[in-house]
Structures are given as structure tokens and as C-alpha cells.
Amino acid sequence: MVQLPHTIDRVRGIDFAAPGRQLGHLSIEHSNNEFDGAVIPVPIAVLAGPDASNGPTVLLTAGTHGDEYEGQVLLHELIRTLDPGSICGRIIVLPSLNLLAVREGSRVSKVDGANLNRALPGHAAGGPTAQIARIVDADLLPLADFALDIHSGGAVNEYVPSAFVYAGPTPEVWARKMAAVEAFGQPYCVVVKPNYVSGSISGAADRAGVLMVSTELGGRGTVNRRLLADSRAGLYKLLAHVGVLDGGTPRPGATADADARTPAGPPADIQYIQLGSDAAVMARAGGLFEPTVDLGQRVVVGDLIGKVHFIDELDRPAYEYRAHIDGLIATLRHPTLVRTGSTLVNIAVPMDNPSRLDS
Ligand SMILES: [Zn+2]
Numbered sequence: 001m002v003q004l005p006h007t008i009d010r011v012r013g014i015d016f017a018a019p020g021r022q023l024g025h026l027s028i029e030h031s032n033n034e035f036d037g038a039v040i041p042v043p044i045a046v047l048a049g050p051d052a053s054n055g056p057t058v059l060l061t062a063g064t065h066g067d068e069y070e071g072q073v074l075l076h077e078l079i080r081t082l083d084p085g086s087i088c089g090r091i092i093v094l095p096s097l098n099l100l101a102v103r104e105g106s107r108v109s110k111v112d113g114a115n116l117n118r119a120l121p122g123h124a125a126g127g128p129t130a131q132i133a134r135i136v137d138a139d140l141l142p143l144a145d146f147a148l149d150i151h152s153g154g155a156v157n158e159y160v161p162s163a164f165v166y167a168g169p170t171p172e173v174w175a176r177k178m179a180a181v182e183a184f185g186q187p188y189c190v191v192v193k194p195n196y197v198s199g200s201i202s203g204a205a206d207r208a209g210v211l212m213v214s215t216e217l218g219g220r221g222t223v224n225r226r227l228l229a230d231s232r233a234g235l236y237k238l239l240a241h242v243g244v245l246d247g248g249t250p251r252p253g254a255t256a257d258a259d260a261r262t263p264a265g266p267p268a269d270i271q272y273i274q275l276g277s278d279a280a281v282m283a284r285a286g287g288l289f290e291p292t293v294d295l296g297q298r299v300v301v302g303d304l305i306g307k308v309h310f311i312d313e314l315d316r317p318a319y320e321y322r323a324h325i326d327g328l329i330a331t332l333r334h335p336t337l338v339r340t341g342s343t344l345v346n347i348a349v350p351m352d353n354p355s356r357l358d359s
Pocket residue numbers: 064065068151152154
């Protein structure tokens with residue numbers, strides 16, 4: 001538990017030590033033709049219990065990539081509906097972390113083209129994305145006991161519904177991450193090597209000693225209703241697991257008729273899968289991608305994954321793509337049109353004993 005400062009220089013409208021619901025913004029400075037010396041106000045909310053010093057501080061982020069939506073919707077809903085009086089500690093919420101990318105409906109913003117989940121520790125005098133990264137790394141993560149960054153597959157990919165965690169960095173922290181993953185309750189958990197992407201929020205959290213889980217929920221640049229209901233249930237179980245809510249807190253939105261007809265339920269077992277550096281099957285040439293597998297399907301070496309049809313060469317057979325490892329289809333490309341280097345699928349390898357990372 002961290003003693004919170006009242007104010008943070010680049011965060012406006014928030015007293016981090018005060019109880020109740022506060023709405024403010026990160027003050028991101030940018031001057032170009034559109035933003036004439038203006039501030040790009042990245043929205044932030046802090047929801048704190050009556051005696052916040054008694055509980056943990058949780059950092060919830062979404063919109064790190066602007067075209068990934070379930071998390072954005074869930075966090076907007078949480079800000080509006082969660083009663084701060086039910087909170088033990090504090091929840092810091094940024095539903096549109098890369099605001100410019102969110103406004104553009106794109107993974108990264110055209111303003112600086114930088115990938116926020118590669119940009120940490122960031123730079124206070126850099127472009128908008130570097131400034132956001134800096135505030136997350138230097139100001140917000142150090143306040144947190146637990147962090148959740150909610151990703152989806154984005155416009156181009158669809159993922160099996162997954163928690164997403166960096167292995168390690170120590171056996172003790174790994175055991176705590178697994179316990180949080182079990183509370184979140186998605187059908188899969190993608191495990192990548194420690195420090196998989198050092199500029200990511202997950203990488204920064206490991207460096208800062210902050211327990212962190214990320215997610216990959218669906219994708220295709222849309223909101224999947226079933227995934228939204230499941231991840232809503234998972235989010236509130238996770239918040240109870242880390243001790244910032246008690247288990248009886250009503251789930252906002254869960255009383256709606258539509259949700260009642262599609263009750264969210266945790267899967268019987270979470271399948272842990274490893275995504276290695278050799279997971280991707282990439283297009284060797286551009287054309288039209290015809291998948292011949294489904295998301296989540298098991299494959300063995302040699303199985304046909306899909307074909308890419310050449311657009312301009314009517315007598316040329318389609319390239320066939322086959323599994324190069326045994327595993328399951330963890331991601332599937334959504335747009336049919338591909339170019340050289342496009343990732344068609346990622347094949348993940350199931351883990352027999354995820355509590356032992358060397359298994
Ligand atoms: Zn993402």
C-alpha cells in the first residue's frame with residue numbers, strides 16, 4: 001500500500017488523497033496545426049472509499065490501443081455506476097488512455113504514430129503518446145498495488161478470450177498473477193516470456209513491482225456482447241480478489257434484462273497457453289486470405305491453416321499455409337486483404353503445468 005500524494009503535476013482536477021468520485025484529465029501538451037498550443041485532455045477518474053488509506057490502490061486502463069473496445073466500455077460504465085462508498089481503497093481509471101487513437105478508432109494515433117504499449121517509460125517532453133507513457137510510468141504505476149490494462153484483438157485480429165500475463169518475474173509474483181488470472185476467469189491465459197515487450201505497461205509494472213494482468217478479449221474492432229458480459233463479471237471478481245471491493249458488490253449493468261438472458265459464467269478450467277517468438281504464421285505475399293481453421297482450434301504440424309489467393313494472377317495456385325508447430329489457434333486475422341508480412345494466425349502452445357514456468 002502506497003501513501004498517495006494529493007496532486008500530481010500533469011494530472012488536473014484530482015486530489016488523489018480525497019474520498020469519493022473525482023473526474024479530471026492528464027494534461028498532454030501538443031502544438032501542431034490542429035492543436036495550437038492546446039492541451040489534449042486524457043480523461044481520468046479516481047473513485048476512493050471513505051477511508052481510502054485502509055485499502056489497495058488499483059489502476060485500470062483501456063484504450064491503450066484505440067481500436068480495442070470491451071475495456072473502454074467496461075471502464076466508462078464502472079466510472080458512472082460504481083458507488084465509491086463500496087470501495088476499500090482507490091480505483092484510478094483511464095478508459096481512453098491513448099485518447100487521440102481512441103478518437104480516430106485506430107490502434108495508434110496519426111498525430112505521432114507511436115504505439116503506447118511500446119512507449120514506456122516515455123518522455124515528458126515527447127509527443128502525446130510519449131507524454132502519456134511518462135505519466136503512467138512515473139506517476140500512476142508507482143501509486144498502484146495492482147494494475148489491469150484491458151486489451152482486445154483490435155481491428156485486424158481476433159484473440160481467443162484471454163487474460164494476458166508476462167511470466168515471472170519471480171515465483172512468488174507469478175503465483176500471485178495466476179491467482180488474479182483465476183479470479184478474472186477468462187477461458188484462456190496467454191503467457192509470454194518475462195520482459196516480452198519492455199516498453200509495455202506490463203513490462204513497466206514488473207519493473208515497478210506492481211502486480212499486473214492484461215487481457216486480450218476478442219477483437220475485430222467491435223464489442224462482443226458475450227465477451228463484454230463475461231469480462232464485466234471477471235472485472236468485479238478481480239477487484240474483489242485484490243481487496244478493493246468486497247465480493248458482494250453489485251455488478252453495474254449486470255441487472256439489465258439482456259445480461260440476465262446471457263449469464264456470465266467462469267469456465268471450468270482456464271487453459272494456459274504460451275505465445276512464443278515463433279508463434280506467428282506470416283503471409284509471404286499479398287492477396288486474399290482464406291482461413292481454413294477456427295479460433296481456438298487445435299492443430300498439429302502440417303495442418304492447413306489457410307490460403308492466400310493471388311489477385312492478379314488467375315492461373316497461379318493460392319499459397320497454402322500450414323502449421324509449423326503443434327498448438328491451438330490463438331489469434332486469427334480478420335481483414336481478408338493481406339500483404340507480405342501480415343500475420344495470418346498465431347499458434348500458441350498449451351502449458352501442462354503453468355504453476356511451474358519451466359513446464
Ligand atoms: Zn492492444
